[in-house]
Amino acid sequence: MAQQKKVSAVVIRRLPRYYRYLGELLSTGITRISSKELSEKMGVTASQIRQDLNCFGGFGQQGYGYNVEFLYMEISKILGVENxxxxxxxxxxxxxxxxxxxxxxxxxxxxxxxxxxxxxxxxxxxxxxxxxxxxxxxxxxxxxxxxxxxxxxxxxxxxxxxxxxxxxxxxxxxxxxxxxxxxxxxxxxxxxxxxxxxxxxxxxxxxxxxxxxx
Amino acid sequence: MAQQKKVSAVVIRRLPRYYRYLGELLSTGITRISSKELSEKMGVTASQIRQDLNCFGGFGQQGYGYNVEFLYMEISKILGVENxxxxxxxxxxxxxxxxxxxxxxxxxxxxxxxxxxxxxxxxxxxxxxxxxxxxxxxxxxxxxxxxxxxxxxxxxxxxxxxxxxxxxxxxxxxxxxxxxxxxxxxxxxxxxxxxxxxxxxxxxxxxxxxxxxx
CATH class of the missing domain: 3.40.50.720 (NAD(P)-binding Rossmann-like Domain)
Structure with a gap:
């Protein structure tokens, strides 16, 4: 991913939490989530979530939400977890x-x-x-x-x-x-x-x- | 302290780190520190430090720095540590x-x-x-x-x-x-x-x- 280097230290600190929540969603079979739903689950604002996730390419689609598995895999790459x-x-x-x-x-x-x-x-x-x-x-x-x-x-x-x-x-x-x-x-x-x-x-x-x- | 209730959740999250650093300074006999020195020690900007510490009353004096013990005690009160x-x-x-x-x-x-x-x-x-x-x-x-x-x-x-x-x-x-x-x-x-x-x-x-x- 070409965008990886642009992720700021502040966002990096929040990524493990996204990763954790998305992993829990996946394990319960949820494949799609809106920034609003994710925001309620995580206790941060939806605009914060959109901003953070836009940092590395913005995988959400208006009125459609995020593909949980795709987002989870992309974050796992940035975190270097899959290595x-x-x-x-x-x-x-x-x-x-x-x-x-x-x-x-x-x-x-x-x-x-x-x-x-x-x-x-x-x-x-x-x-x-x-x-x-x-x-x-x-x-x-x-x-x-x-x-x-x-x-x-x-x-x-x-x-x-x-x-x-x-x-x-x-x-x-x-x-x-x-x-x-x-x-x-x-x-x-x-x-x-x-x-x-x-x-x-x-x-x-x-x-x-x-x-x-x- | 009347100011206690105004301390935001974000600043509260940073207070334990200030408390830890100030405690280390105290234990090495340092009684005064400028926001610049504290900023170099902690790896955050001096303006962030001034902003954070102003949140609960601003104990620094221009050209004089912070009284380490006073600041440590004030933060310990906010943290409820002395209880x-x-x-x-x-x-x-x-x-x-x-x-x-x-x-x-x-x-x-x-x-x-x-x-x-x-x-x-x-x-x-x-x-x-x-x-x-x-x-x-x-x-x-x-x-x-x-x-x-x-x-x-x-x-x-x-x-x-x-x-x-x-x-x-x-x-x-x-x-x-x-x-x-x-x-x-x-x-x-x-x-x-x-x-x-x-x-x-x-x-x-x-x-x-x-x-x-x-």
Whole structure:
């Protein structure tokens, strides 16, 4: 798609949500949807939806709506989901195991290959059908496997050092849960996850609701 | 603060990030910062920062910058963080345990009281210094404890039923990790967490980087 490069960072942030909703529609057998219906389902305005979807070519037709499967496939291309990305998890504690157990990743084309940890008590354990390897084996593993994404579920103190270690290994992206915004080596993208941000937002919404009641 | 009710949903979504950065500044002993410096640190424009912070009263002074501690405290009030919210976790699997082990919540005034699970193998286990209770004990617990927030780390199939069970129990907010957008009872806020959305964003950014390189 020639339009891909024009998609702004703001719209990119919203695409996963469209992708998720369209996937749910598909799974319930809905093949067509108007921007109005999609807007009610997603809680955003219809004009926002039309604007966003126009960004990458505008697949809707007046009075006819969007072809759900086509839109889903186009968004999956932009998201790079159909490329079947391979992942490893660095940090096999509770959070690493929780992510390893999340079956939806596989459904969306993300293949998890292995977990790594520097705790000898965890090394050689299995998580689902995967093995936990020692951190000493990381470099060798990356030389013999094509891995696109490293998931960091390690303490913040180790995050930058492990990130630096991923330079020139073929890793293209870091999904970082370490509560610290790491600086990636050249050619590697980072997505920093701050779980507590959404807890703060919840707390703020509770606060505002209570003020309105009082 | 009289201005609190005017803060828009969009700005509220950005406040946790300001709060996080300001907290880091405070912990490194920085007491004053200009919108320009804060903008470089956070990767947003200075004018965005001025606009956002003006929303709730505008604490900056021309040529003088922001008082970091004052701003931090004001934002913490808006976020309702200083109120010391109490939480329980429903679902004591890997993700529930990972969240229970996240020490930063306590630092930010969120007190975790207990975990609940319907798996007999987990009931009466301890996670940190907390006990895992049976789901049968949930109602009694909520009658005898003031709990503000329920964290849902349960499979999606159970999410709506457990949500409905929280009606009229004193719970004010649900932090929902169940991969399903639940419909809350009246008077309860929900924050739905979709971990895979940020993985999709990462995948999309990798895709765009590769296109630019090719």
């Amino acid at each position: 079947g990305r391979s992942m490893i998890i660095i940090g096999a504690g509770n959070l690493g195991r929780a992510i390893a157990g999340y079956a939806n990743f596989a459904k969306r084309g993300f293949r998890l290959l292995a977990l790594f940890d520097n705790n000898p008590a965890l090394v050689q354990q299995t998580v689902g059908n995967l093995t936990v390897y020692s951190m000493n084996e990381l470099n060798r593993f990356l030389q013999s496997h094509q891995v696109d994404i490293a998931v960091l579920t390690i303490p913040r103190a180790a995050a930058q050092q492990v990130t630096d270690q991923l330079a020139n290994t073929g890793i293209r992206g870091i999904w970082n849960f370490s509560h610290m915004e790491v600086v990636p080596p050249p050619g590697i993208c980072v997505e920093n996850v701050h779980l507590s941000d959404s807890l703060m937002t919840l707390s703020c919404n509770i606060e505002q609701m209570q003020e309105q009641e009082s | 010391g919210r109490s939480m329980i976790i429903i679902g004591a699997g890997n993700l529930g345990r990972a969240i229970a082990g996240y020490a930063n919540f306590a630092k930010r005034g969120f007190r975790l009281l207990a975990l609940f699970d319907n798996n007999p193998a987990l009931v009466q286990q301890t996670v940190g210094n907390l006990t895992v209770y049976s789901m049968n004990e949930l109602n009694r617990f909520l009658q005898s404890h003031q709990v503000d927030i329920a964290v849902l780390t349960i499979p999606r199939a159970a999410a709506q039923q457990v949500t409905d069970q929280l009606a009229n129990t004193g719970i004010r907010g649900i932090w929902n990790f169940s991969h399903m957008e639940v419909v809350p009872p009246p008077g309860i806020c929900v924050e739905n967490v979709h971990l895979s959305d940020s993985l999709m964003t990462l995948s999309c950014n990798i895709e765009q980087m590769q296109e630019q390189e090719s």
